[in-house]
Amino acid sequence: MTDRISDNTAMPEALPPSPTREMLWRATGHIGFLIGLTIFLTVLIFAIFAPWIAPHDPYAQDLTRALEPPVWADGGSWGHILGTDNLGRDNFSRLVYGARVTMIAGVGATLFSAVLGTAIGVIGGYYGGRIDAAMMFLINVKLAMPGILIALSLVSIFGGSLLVVTLILGFLFWDRFAVVTRTATQQLRNMEFVVAAEVAGASRFRILFIEILPNLTNHIIVVASLEMALAILVEASLSFLGLGIQPPMPSWGLMISEARTLMFTNPHLIMLPGMAIFTLVVGINLMGDGLRDITTPQGRG
Amino acid sequence: MSGILEVQELRVQFKVGGSLLAKPRTLHAINGVSLSVARGEVLSIVGESGCGKSTLARTMLGIETPTYGRVLLEGRPIGDYRRADLAAKIQPIFQDPYSSLNPRKTVHDLIAMPLLVRGGMARREISRLVTDTMELVGLPRRMMHSYPSAMSGGQRQRVAIARAIVTRPEVIICDEPTSALDVSVQAQILNLLDDLRRQLNLTYIFISHDLSVVNHISDRVAVIYLGRIVEIGPVEDVLHNPRHPYTRRLRASTLEPERGVRLPKPVFQGGFPDPTNPPAGCHYHPRCSEAMPVCQTAAPGALRVGHSTVACHMFTGLADDDEDLNPESAQIAAGQET
Numbered sequence: 009m010t011d012r013i014s015d016n017t018a019m020p021e022a023l024p025p026s027p028t029r030e031m032l033w034r035a036t037g038h039i040g041f042l043i044g045l046t047i048f049l050t051v052l053i054f055a056i057f058a059p060w061i062a063p064h065d066p067y068a069q070d071l072t073r074a075l076e077p078p079v080w081a082d083g084g085s086w087g088h089i090l091g092t093d094n095l096g097r098d099n100f101s102r103l104v105y106g107a108r109v110t111m112i113a114g115v116g117a118t119l120f121s122a123v124l125g126t127a128i129g130v131i132g133g134y135y136g137g138r139i140d141a142a143m144m145f146l147i148n149v150k151l152a153m154p155g156i157l158i159a160l161s162l163v164s165i166f167g168g169s170l171l172v173v174t175l176i177l178g179f180l181f182w183d184r185f186a187v188v189t190r191t192a193t194q195q196l197r198n199m200e201f202v203v204a205a206e207v208a209g210a211s212r213f214r215i216l217f218i219e220i221l222p223n224l225t226n227h228i229i230v231v232a233s234l235e236m237a238l239a240i241l242v243e244a245s246l247s248f249l250g251l252g253i254q255p256p257m258p259s260w261g262l263m264i265s266e267a268r269t270l271m272f273t274n275p276h277l278i279m280l281p282g283m284a285i286f287t288l289v290v291g292i293n294l295m296g297d298g299l300r301d302i303t304t305p306q307g308r309g
Numbered sequence: 310m311s312g313i314l315e316v317q318e319l320r321v322q323f324k325v326g327g328s329l330l331a332k333p334r335t336l337h338a339i340n341g342v343s344l345s346v347a348r349g350e351v352l353s354i355v356g357e358s359g360c361g362k363s364t365l366a367r368t369m370l371g372i373e374t375p376t377y378g379r380v381l382l383e384g385r386p387i388g389d390y391r392r393a394d395l396a397a398k399i400q401p402i403f404q405d406p407y408s409s410l411n412p413r414k415t416v417h418d419l420i421a422m423p424l425l426v427r428g429g430m431a432r433r434e435i436s437r438l439v440t441d442t443m444e445l446v447g448l449p450r451r452m453m454h455s456y457p458s459a460m461s462g463g464q465r466q467r468v469a470i471a472r473a474i475v476t477r478p479e480v481i482i483c484d485e486p487t488s489a490l491d492v493s494v495q496a497q498i499l500n501l502l503d504d505l506r507r508q509l510n511l512t513y514i515f516i517s518h519d520l521s522v523v524n525h526i527s528d529r530v531a532v533i534y535l536g537r538i539v540e541i542g543p544v545e546d547v548l549h550n551p552r553h554p555y556t557r558r559l560r561a562s563t564l565e566p567e568r569g570v571r572l573p574k575p576v577f578q579g580g581f582p583d584p585t586n587p588p589a590g591c592h593y594h595p596r597c598s599e600a601m602p603v604c605q606t607a608a609p610g611a612l613r614v615g616h617s618t619v620a621c622h623m624f625t626g627l628a629d630d631d632e633d634l635n636p637e638s639a640q641i642a643a644g645q646e647t
């Protein structure tokens with residue numbers, strides 16, 4: 009019973025915050041989200057400013073300085089903080105440049121699949137009937153396909169450039185966007201504000217993009233953060249199997265793959281990129297979970 | 310004399326439950342409704358849930374297409390209007406101000422929506438109209454940039470009303486505009502609607518199941534049962550001197566806020582009939598205490614009784630044929646069995 013008789017007259021000047029501001033307020037109190045966001049932003053900064061952060065050229069080989077240990081181990085030096093690999097390349101620089109590959113593949117694939125999946129979901133959810141059945145069929149076909157195997161075979165056909173890997177990952181992860189946006193659109197479609205827009209004579213374009221889509225952004229962001237973690241893992245797996253990013257480009261998955269013969273003599277070569285993947289994926293998942301808590305009003309309690 | 314809005318012989322049917330194996334059944338939502346609304350009048354439409362009142366509203370707005378019959382606005386079928394031109398003349402106010410306002414838009418953008426859709430107006434002109442309209446509905450100007458989530462139910466409904474009148478329409482279709490609100494706010498919104506009607510010379514079609522609200526605001530009342538009008542007439546006659554057995558029962562089931570008055574006995578026997586398989590004859594006969602053998606076979610025609618028009622066999626022979634009593638009163642076209 010928040011209505012008062014005088015609800016149109018006296019009201020304090022301070023208006024309640026807008027939904028966006030309220031969400032920001034909730035975000036600052038969510039520790040998991042803040043940790044995840046920090047990790048994600050750190051890796052993002054590494055990726056963007058790689059040439060300025062990396063102390064060495066990630067491709068420069070120096071066989072005289074191969075397999076140097078990291079700085080904290082015996083024989084390590086500040087010249088190569090995290091040591092060098094079997095070709096004498098600086099591990100830290102390769103990790104920093106690897107962040108670039110990881111982020112391009114992860115963010116690019118997620119953007120691609122978000123656009124594709126949202127289009128399919130919104131069209132199916134809004135139009136219903138036969139169009140929805142067709143979209144649902146597409147989603148089911150996608151769900152029935154063994155994703156990684158398809159990705160492997162496609163990469164082996166088209167070759168493993170960064171662009172191809174990103175596109176293939178994009179085609180691999182759109183289904184969850186489609187499922188989530190389809191259900192949400194079905195609910196929104198019956199809301200009276202959509203009917204009001206229809207009565208006013210709004211075009212389909214206007215209804216879909218101005219009335220419905222802004223209400224889906226929260227759902228899309230949450231799904232995107234979770235799918236991005238998955239895309240990064242799959243990129244690493246593909247590169248590890250030799251079907252993703254091709255040497256000498258630095259990719260975290262590839263670095264693990266290259267180091268696996270040296271696993272028992274130089275374990276840090278595998279552990280460093282492994283830790284990088286692990287930390288980033290955990291961070292993105294924390295961020296996604298946090299976003300879900302922040303954007304759903306039920307999480308207010 | 311023809312009204313601003315006329316509904317002629319309207320039938321709206323839906324196909325429901327169709328699948329690969331089952332044949333779809335036909336749901337008769339509106340089963341032969343005719344009525345006429347005069348300019349400046351408030352016509353209420355009352356009835357139980359599922360009787361077709363909302364379908365009637367949606368058809369008048371042009372969202373549902375009639376299976377048969379037509380709706381005329383200022384003498385022209387609404388199907389002949391361009392969508393945006395129709396929207397400029399006839400606008401809805403919805404029941405639930407929590408669902409009728411896009412949570413992602415500011416008050417300004419919500420109210421401006423019909424103008425933006427119509428196009429051809431300068432931004433400044435739109436803003437001026439929005440400010441004027443906000444003043445008309447009693448919304449303070451500083452709420453222009455707030456979001457619906459920051460507003461009370463009453464304020465939200467004011468925004469919805471502002472959106473409906475921003476194009477300065479002729480007819481407003483109110484689909485239970487107060488039933489989602491607190492009682493104290495209901496009165497404010499009703500008074501606001503009443504003021505606006507006088508200031509802007511509006512015509513209301515007021516859909517409700519709350520008879521006290523209907524009594525307060527309307528000039529005439531139409532009672533609908535299963536897609537047919539059973540009684541239509543001036544509010545004093547229909548609500549205070551009901552003739553049709555269904556209207557009487559509806560009246561008896563309202564709660565009176567007086568001391569010593571107990572809860573009314575449940576007056577309706579049996580449930581609401583299945584609209585995909587309506588009873589033969591008079592749709593109301595299975596629940597009617599006055600049912601006669603003829604009710605099971607023949608649908609009653611429209612009979613003029615006093616100032617009202619009633620569709621009931623009880624009045625056959627009793628009806629006076631004095632056409633001059635209430636010339637504005639609508640004719641009821643009794644639906645034929647389909």
